Amino acid sequence: MSVQTAARMSVxxxxxxxxxxxxASQCHRTEHGNAANAVWAGAALAKYGNTVRGEHTEPLRTVFTDLLGDLLHLADALNLDFDDALRTAAEHYTAEVDGE
Structure with missing residues (x-):
């Protein structure tokens, strides 16, 4: 099995x-593989950062962790098990990078 991770984004x-x-809307998984997944998630993170922070120079790690925290709040509000969702997401990620 070959590992198929997305190329590093230099941002x-x-x-x-x-x-x-x-x-991002022009990026298709059939053509770009897991790079499309990274671009889609990147677009969502950028939108979140621009909406909530409004500071375009904010380090990505800060915005990323803020989004994760807010997703925890959202999971509570929706009565979803965040840890279970994270485990499932990790399983999907592993299958995708393993080419399954």
Whole structure:
């Protein structure tokens, strides 16, 4: 089995990520594989960062962890088991990078 992770994105801020992912809707999984998954998630993170933080120079790690925290709040509000969802997501990720 070959590992199929997405190529590294050379971005450090929300603004850079927003520019990098501006054409996310044109990215198709059948053509771009797991890179499409990363671009779609990057577009969502950039949108979140721009909406909530509004600071385009905010480090991505800060925005990423803020989003995870807010997803925990959302899971509580929706009565979803965040840890279970995270385990399932990790299983899907592993299957995708393993090419299954």
């Amino acid at each position: 450090n801020t929300v603004a850079e990520l927003a520019r990098f992912t501006r054409h």
